[in-house]
Amino acid sequence: GAVVSQHPSWVICKSGTSVKIECRSLDFQATTMFWYRQFPKQSLMLMATSNEGSKATYEQGVEKDKFLINHASLTLSTLTVTSAHPEDSSFYICSVVSGDRDSINFGPGTRLTVT
Amino acid sequence: AQTVTQSQPEMSVQEAETVTLSCTYDTSESDYYLFWYKQPPSRQMILVIRQEAYKQQNATENRFSVNFQKAAKSFSLKISDSQLGDAAMYFCAYRSQAGTALIFGKGTTLSVSS
Numbered sequence: 502g503a504v505v506s507q508h509p510s511w512v513i514c515k516s517g518t519s520v521k522i523e524c525r526s527l528d529f530q531a532t533t534m535f536w537y538r539q540f541p542k543q544s545l546m547l548m549a550t551s552n553e554g555s556k557a558t559y560e561q562g563v564e565k566d567k568f569l570i571n572h573a574s575l576t577l578s579t580l581t582v583t584s585a586h587p588e589d590s591s592f593y594i595c596s597v598v599s600g601d602r603d604s605i606n607f608g609p610g611t612r613l614t615v616t
Numbered sequence: 617a618q619t620v621t622q623s624q625p626e627m628s629v630q631e632a633e634t635v636t637l638s639c640t641y642d643t644s645e646s647d648y649y650l651f652w653y654k655q656p657p658s659r660q661m662i663l664v665i666r667q668e669a670y671k672q673q674n675a676t677e678n679r680f681s682v683n684f685q686k687a688a689k690s691f692s693l694k695i696s697d698s699q700l701g702d703a704a705m706y707f708c709a710y711r712s713q714a715g716t717a718l719i720f721g722k723g724t725t726l727s728v729s730s
Binding site: 542545592 | 659660705707716717718719721722723725
């Protein structure tokens with residue numbers, strides 16, 4: 502399956518600032534990537550679907566102006582949390598659809614702490 | 617919209633014993649995929665087992681097997697000969713044939729005691 506990396510693994514930022522999280526498909530060109538959010542001891546909630554070369558599709562209730570997703574290449578998708586607030590503190594996970602479209606591989610996740 | 621329900625927030629099992637985690641789902645589709653994922657303390661999502669809805673045979677991966685009841689929309693995971701390393705949060709997930717995003721249940725935290 503595809504190897505997926507995320508950077509950074511943990512980031513602390515101050516309230517009001519923006520932070521960018523990268524998701525890379527290391528050995529596969531991914532036309533589709535997904536971004537999930539997970540609060541402690543809770544499930545993964547789909548935030549958006551990122552398609553290379555087009556605008557992301559956001560799930561209901563997810564603010565697209567706050568969570569900016571860019572999928573400019575077949576190996577990289579970025580999630581930018583703008584004007585972060587403490588309630589945005591969470592674990593963000595990306596996943597990649599592999600070539601046969603039957604396999605979904607997950608990145609290791611990024612822990613965001615907003616102080 | 618599809619939904620996935622895991623009714624057991626926590627389960628416990630002793631080493632070498634067998635435990636079954638429950639999962640039900642709701643869908644109007646006839647073709648889809650079902651998954652069980654393991655999330656250890658590292659929080660890396662690990663695929664445990666996958667089932668295609670069109671296959672009647674229950675999927676098996678070593679000590680892990682499922683009981684897939686399509687009519688009942690039930691998809692339970694059985695872990696045999698439980699090991700300490702099986703302790704983790706387990707998520708049941710649904711994936712439509714048409715789309716590719718996974719829809720997760722709320723998860724079951726499994727603890728294993730020696």
